[in-house]
Amino acid sequence: MESKLIIVVVEEDRGHALGIVEALKDSGEHEVHVIGASTGLARKIAAHAPDVVLIDVDNPTRDMLEELTLASGPLERPVAMFVSGAASGLAQAAIDAGLSAYVVDGLKPERLRPVMDTAIARFRMMRQMRTELAETRRALEERKVIDRAKGLLMKARGIDEDAAYMLLRRTAMDQGRRLADVAEALVTASGLLR
Amino acid sequence: MKPVSLSVAYMPLVDAAPLIIAQEMGFADPEGLSLDLIAAPSWSSARDMLAFGRVDAAHLPSPVPIAMALGLGGVATPLSAVLVLSVNGNVIGVSRALESRLRDLGSDFDFADARKAATALAKAATGPLVFGVPFPFSMHAELLRYWFARTDLADRAIEIRTVPPPLMARALADGEVDAFCVGEPWGSVAVDMGAGALLLPGKAIWAFAPEKVLAVRTEWAETEQRLLGGLMRSVWRAGRWLSQPGSRTIAAEILSRPAYLDLPAELIDRALTGRFTISGQAEQRAVGDFLHFHSGAANFPWRSQARWIAHRLSRQNGLDSAAAQDAAAAVFRTDLFRRHLASTDADMPGASEKIEGAIRHPMAVASQKGRLSLLPDAFFDGSNFDPKTAD
Numbered sequence: 001m002e003s004k005l006i007i008v009v010v011e012e013d014r015g016h017a018l019g020i021v022e023a024l025k026d027s028g029e030h031e032v033h034v035i036g037a038s039t040g041l042a043r044k045i046a047a048h049a050p051d052v053v054l055i056d057v058d059n060p061t062r063d064m065l066e067e068l069t070l071a072s073g074p075l076e077r078p079v080a081m082f083v084s085g086a087a088s089g090l091a092q093a094a095i096d097a098g099l100s101a102y103v104v105d106g107l108k109p110e111r112l113r114p115v116m117d118t119a120i121a122r123f124r125m126m127r128q129m130r131t132e133l134a135e136t137r138r139a140l141e142e143r144k145v146i147d148r149a150k151g152l153l154m155k156a157r158g159i160d161e162d163a164a165y166m167l168l169r170r171t172a173m174d175q176g177r178r179l180a181d182v183a184e185a186l187v188t189a190s191g192l193l194r
Numbered sequence: 195m196k197p198v199s200l201s202v203a204y205m206p207l208v209d210a211a212p213l214i215i216a217q218e219m220g221f222a223d224p225e226g227l228s229l230d231l232i233a234a235p236s237w238s239s240a241r242d243m244l245a246f247g248r249v250d251a252a253h254l255p256s257p258v259p260i261a262m263a264l265g266l267g268g269v270a271t272p273l274s275a276v277l278v279l280s281v282n283g284n285v286i287g288v289s290r291a292l293e294s295r296l297r298d299l300g301s302d303f304d305f306a307d308a309r310k311a312a313t314a315l316a317k318a319a320t321g322p323l324v325f326g327v328p329f330p331f332s333m334h335a336e337l338l339r340y341w342f343a344r345t346d347l348a349d350r351a352i353e354i355r356t357v358p359p360p361l362m363a364r365a366l367a368d369g370e371v372d373a374f375c376v377g378e379p380w381g382s383v384a385v386d387m388g389a390g391a392l393l394l395p396g397k398a399i400w401a402f403a404p405e406k407v408l409a410v411r412t413e414w415a416e417t418e419q420r421l422l423g424g425l426m427r428s429v430w431r432a433g434r435w436l437s438q439p440g441s442r443t444i445a446a447e448i449l450s451r452p453a454y455l456d457l458p459a460e461l462i463d464r465a466l467t468g469r470f471t472i473s474g475q476a477e478q479r480a481v482g483d484f485l486h487f488h489s490g491a492a493n494f495p496w497r498s499q500a501r502w503i504a505h506r507l508s509r510q511n512g513l514d515s516a517a518a519q520d521a522a523a524a525v526f527r528t529d530l531f532r533r534h535l536a537s538t539d540a541d542m543p544g545a546s547e548k549i550e551g552a553i554r555h556p557m558a559v560a561s562q563k564g565r566l567s568l569l570p571d572a573f574f575d576g577s578n579f580d581p582k583t584a585d
Contacts, residue, residue, distance in 0.1 A: 038361070039370055060358045062236040066267060066330050067356055095246055100238070 149183035209280035216432035225424030245271035275407035284396030285381035312345030326357035326371035378465035402571035437488035490569030495526035
C-alpha cells in the first residue's frame, strides 16, 4: 500500500480553500494543508515536504514558489512544475482552469491523475464563479451610473425617463462609445460643474 | 484589411513600454497587426502562458529562456529570445533601518559607486541580510550575486528571496526583506511609501545589462515567420520612438493608464528621464543611461550576453559552463534579428558576440551601414567577460 500524498494548497480565501480541501478528500486519502499568508511562503511550503503544491494561476505570489524548483540542499526535494514532460496534456487543462501545480520529481502519473482531475474541476468552478461575480458587480455599477445620468438629464432638460435614456443611447451610438461610458462622463462632468 | 491579432503577455513594468507603445502609438498597424496585451500576474505565469501556447509572445527577464534551455525551473518548452526589449532599468534599495545606519556611518548615497556602496553596506549590516528580487532567474539576482562576490559583501551572510515587484515596497516596510533589486517604478514606489531609500542603479554594476527580452516559442518562430517579423519590427520602431526625449511625457502618460501600470505618470517618468528621488528627504540624483530601449544597438540579442547569463547560472547550479553557454547562445537569436529587421533602418553589428565589459567609452564598430555606435558596457570591477576563457 502506498503512503498518503501530502498536498499543500496556497489560497488566501478561506471559503475557497475549504472547498478545495473537501473535494480533494473525496478523491482519496490525502494529507491536505492550506497556506494563506504570503510571508515566507516558500519556507512554509517546504516545511510540509509536500508531494503536490496547488496554487491559483492568477496569484501574484506564485513567483515565490519558483524557488522550490531549485533544490539548494541535499535534504531538500526538488519540486518541478509537473508540466514538464509526459503530463503536458494535463498541464494544459490545469492552466486553462486557472491552476498551477508543482509536483515532486518522480511522482507517478497514475497517483497524480485523480488529484489533478479533482483540483482542475474545482478551480474551473472557482474561476467561473469569480467571473460571474465580477460581471454581476460591473453590471450593477453600470446600471447605477446610467440611472444617475438619466436623472441628471431629466432634471436639466425637463424630459421624461424614456427620452433621457434615448438621448444617452443616441449619443453613445453617435460617438461609438459604450452607454455606460457616456453616462459616467456625464455624471463626472456634472459633479465638476456643480 | 482587418489586422491579425497577436496575444502578448507582459508584466506591468516601465520596461514593458515597447510592447505597450507598439500597440498604443500604432507601430503595429503598418504590419497589419494588433497586439492583444495580457497583463500577467507573475513572471511564472507569463512564462507558462507562452510555453503552453496561451499567448504568442511574452516580455520576460533575459535569464528566463536561458534557464529553461538549461533545464532549470521546471518548464522545458524551447523558447527563443528574438530581441532585447530593454537594457538596464533596475534599482537597488535599502530599508529605513539600513538607510539610517548607512547615514550614521557617513554614507552619501551617491547613487553611482557600486564598490563604495558595498563597503558601506557591509559595515552597516548588523546581521544576515535578506535581498528581495522579482524572480529566481532574473538580471536582478545575477547583478546582485556578481556584486556581492566582488566586494566586501562577500564576507556577509546574504539570502536572496523572491518577492513579486508590486509587493516589494510592502515587504521592505514590513521587514521581510532588508534590501531589494527591482525594476522601476517599484523602487520609486518604495521611496514614496517611505519604506526605504535607493542605493544604486543596476547599471552601476553592469553598464549595459540586457534586462528584458521579447520571447516566442522556437517552433512558432519557424512556422509563423511573417507574424514574427511584423511583431519584431513594430516593437523595434516603438523602442526607437521611446528613445526620443520628446516622447517621454506621452509615454509616461500612456503607461500610467489603469489598463497598464495604473500608477502616477510622475513615478514612471523618473525611470524614463533617469532623474530619481532616492529618499524620504527628497534627495535628487540624475543617472545617465538608466534605461535604454534603442540606443547603442540595445535591441540586438548579443550571444555573448546570453553566454554571460549562462555562465553565471552554470556556476550556481553546478553545470558545465561551456555546454551551458552553447545552449544559451542558441536562445539569443541574432539570426532572426538580422533577418526580420533587414527591411528597417536598424543597423546590424558585423559580429554577433563581443567581449562583454570591454567598452569604456561610446565606440564606433563595424556594421552593415557603417555608423553603429556601441555604448559603455563595463562591469564595476573593470573585468572583462570573454566567452572563450570564462571561468
